[in-house]
Amino acid sequence: MVVLSKPILDNLAQIKTCKPTSNIFTGIPIVDLSDTNAKKHIVKACQDFGFFKVINHGVSMEFLTRLETEALKFFKSPQQEKEKSGPPNPFGYGNKNIGPNGDVGWVEYLLFSTNPEFLSKNARPVIPGISETLWLNHYPACPSSELLQALSGRSLIGFGEHTDPQLISVLRSNNTSGLQICLRDGTWVSVPPDHTTFFFNVGDSLQVMTNGRFRSVKHRVLADSLKPRVSMIYFGGPPLSEKITPLSSVMEEGEESLYKEFTWCEYKKSAYKTRLGDNRLGLFEKSTNQ
Numbered sequence: 528m529v530v531l532s533k534p535i536l537d538n539l540a541q542i543k544t545c546k547p548t549s550n551i552f553t554g555i556p557i558v559d560l561s562d563t564n565a566k567k568h569i570v571k572a573c574q575d576f577g578f579f580k581v582i583n584h585g586v587s588m589e590f591l592t593r594l595e596t597e598a599l600k601f602f603k604s605p606q607q608e609k610e611k612s613g614p615p616n617p618f619g620y621g622n623k624n625i626g627p628n629g630d631v632g633w634v635e636y637l638l639f640s641t642n643p644e645f646l647s648k649n650a651r652p653v654i655p656g657i658s659e660t661l662w663l664n665h666y667p668a669c670p671s672s673e674l675l676q677a678l679s680g681r682s683l684i685g686f687g688e689h690t691d692p693q694l695i696s697v698l699r700s701n702n703t704s705g706l707q708i709c710l711r712d713g714t715w716v717s718v719p720p721d722h723t724t725f726f727f728n729v730g731d732s733l734q735v736m737t738n739g740r741f742r743s744v745k746h747r748v749l750a751d752s753l754k755p756r757v758s759m760i761y762f763g764g765p766p767l768s769e770k771i772t773p774l775s776s777v778m779e780e781g782e783e784s785l786y787k788e789f790t791w792c793e794y795k796k797s798a799y800k801t802r803l804g805d806n807r808l809g810l811f812e813k814s815t816n817q
């Protein structure tokens with residue numbers, strides 16, 4: 528019989544688990560930015576999966592490694608020290624609690640704003656008009672054999688299933704697996720990690736702007752029991768006052784928008800009232816008989 532200590536029990540009671548899926552997906556679209564057809568491949572990947580990986584991106588490994596080292600330095604510091612940078616409302620350190628509505632995961636994170644008004648001139652985002660937040664996530668390895676045993680073969684959820692509300696998310700992680708995406712047929716597949724590349728995923732707003740042509744892909748992170756995962760994600764969103772409506776350039780003649788009109792500010796407010804796994808965009812879909 529496994530006897531569990533109180534802190535371990537507290538952790539387990541809060542955090543969801545799922546059956547481990549070793550469904551490693553080898554079909555992730557790869558976009559080579561040095562290829563003249565890169566744009567076409569991006570469009571196809573956004574339609575088919577809402578997800579792709581970018582190679583030949585021009586960001587040096589040395590720079591990425593330095594960022595990762597700095598992130599780990601922070602996450603390895605004493606808990607009390609880290610807490611001094613929290614809570615994350617709206618920016619700062621958070622531990623296990625994700626968002627304001629009771630979601631929890633086996634994750635700690637550091638949340639920065641990349642909105643121009645918070646940044647010095649030389650640190651402003653590359654794409655003018657697009658700015659949102661930058662997340663550093665740390666999914667610790669399972670701390671003890673006690674916890675591993677108590678899980679009895681199940682995986683701890685690091686970051687529960689969700690879609691990202693913004694336009695596009697750019698993710699770089701270390702070489703620890705954990706990220707999974709949900710395919711069109713509902714199957715969850717594991718994305719093989721690649722610390723040399725960037726992964727891009729379509730968010731809800733881009734799905735609306737393409738009137739459903741691009742897919743806001745559902746994804747989640749399972750914690751690895753042996754190795755910590757460190758990820759950095761840039762969430763690119765529109766300015767707050769921007770109307771999120773299908774682009775006229777993608778619409779065919781006579782095509783109706785599938786969504787009610789809303790601004791990014793309205794969507795963001797609404798999203799923060801939902802739980803992680805909720806269908807946030809559902810609230811803005813036009814009913815078919817409208």
Ligand SMILES: C=C1C[C@]23C[C@@]1(O)CC[C@H]2[C@@]12CC[C@H](O)[C@@](C)(C(=O)O1)[C@H]2[C@@H]3C(=O)O
Pocket residue numbers: 625626627628630689690691692693762798799800801802803
């Ligand atoms: C439960 C929540 C966490 C989240 C805000 C929300 O109320 C619903 C959207 C969530 C999400 C998912 C993608 C990103 O990780 C995130 C930062 C975002 O913009 O929307 C999180 C929010 C969060 O963790 O605060």
Ligand SMILES: O=C(O)CCC(=O)C(=O)O
Pocket residue numbers: 662664686691698700706746747748758760
């Ligand atoms: O940490 C990761 O790999 C992904 C996390 C994520 O999906 C998110 O923060 O929205």
Ligand SMILES: [Fe+2]
Pocket residue numbers: 689690691696746
């Ligand atoms: Fe996400």
